[in-house]
Amino acid sequence: MLADSVLSELYRLSRNRMAVFWSALFVPIGFAIGGIAFNVITRSKIAEMTADMAPGAASLIAVTNLGQDLVQCAGIAANGAILVFMLIGAATLYAGDYRWETWRLISARNSRLNLILGKVGAFKVLTLAAMVLFLIGGMIFSISGALINGHDITFSIDGGDAGDFGLLLLLGYIRIVQYAMIALLAGVFTRSLLAALFVPVVLGFAQSLLGGPGLAILQWDPTSWQSMLLLPGLAFEGLKAMITAGVGAPSAPEGLMLKAIVSLALWTLVPLAGAIAWFNRQDLSKE
Structure with a gap:
């Protein structure tokens, strides 16, 4: 029954x-x-600045490694733009x-638990699709830059980079799903599509203020329990920094991983x- 709910929500979406x-x-x-436009503009600016230099002097980087670029794209797959625009799909699913006023038409076909979990499952599939598409966009960015600048293209990735890629993607996936839980x-509490769309944005903005000047004013350590539990974005950034630096790196504050995981889970x-x-x-009789 849960699978039916997920499939039906995916079809409707x-x-x-x-x-x-x-x-x-x-x-x-x-x-x-935007990446293609950026590469074209950057290339033209470099050509202007190096017009009097020897041929080929503008090519500061002769090789573009798509493997490394792929890992970098995974690290920004849960960026602010993705979080905000994914709310459109989340609001449509959760409050549509x-x-x-279609709840009364479908609530008799499945349990209420399955109806909610089906919407969450459909959003998870949408999240995976959005992340894959973002990686493709990142590769277009890198390849266009290499072609425009005349760089050689290679693809090399070692075991450590592959592990970082997988962990960063998983972490970004969790962050997007977590953000949409708000x-x-x-949506359920207010029965409003607009509330489902804007409440996470307002809350996220307030948390960004607290995570910036707010922590300094309150004199809270960014790695303390209260900071991590109040700011899931801070927990996400902390885990991402640990993955990039290497899990268990000496520079990581003690207990940071546990605090960040607990924050995102809650x-x-x-x-x-x-x-x-x-x-x-x-009461869904009139919804």
């Missing part, structure tokens, strides 16, 4: 082409096109039935549990 485009396609396409809770599971509990109490 696939029919909403605008939501799919803006949540999963817009950022990768913009990244690829309130907006279009949309789920807001910010994922607590909103999910709250949404399920509130949804089970709702």
Whole structure:
């Protein structure tokens, strides 16, 4: 029954082409096109500055390693643009039935738990698709830069880089899903598509302020329990830094991994549990 719920939500989402485009396609396409434009402009600027130099002097980097670039793209797969635009898909999935008053048509076909988990499962599939597309956009960025600048293209990646790639992708996936859990809770609690869309943005902005000047004003250590538990974005960045530097690196503060994992787990599971509990109490006869 849960599988049926996931498949049905995926089918309904696939029919909403605008939501799919803006949540999963817009950022990768913009990244690829912007990357090509950036490479063209950069190449022209370098050509102007090196016009009087010997031929080939502008080629500062003779080789582009797509393997290393792929790892770097994995590290930014959960960037701010992805988080915000993925909320379009999340809000559509989590609050669309309130907006279009279709809950009463589907609530008799499955359990309420499966209905919510089916929406979460569909969003996870959408997240995977968005991340894969972002990696493709990143590769277009790198390849276009190599071709425009006349660099050789290689692909080499060792075991350590492959491990970092997998961990960074997994961490980015968890961060996107966690961020959208706020949309789920807001959508179920308010029965509003706009609330599901904007509450995570407002909360994220407030957390960014707290994580910047706020920590200095409060004189909190960024690696303390209270900082990590209040700021899942800080926990995400801490784990990403550990992966990039090497898990267990001497420079990592003691207990940082545990604090960050607990923070991300709580910010994922607590909103999910709250949404399920509130949804089970709702009267859907008029929704």
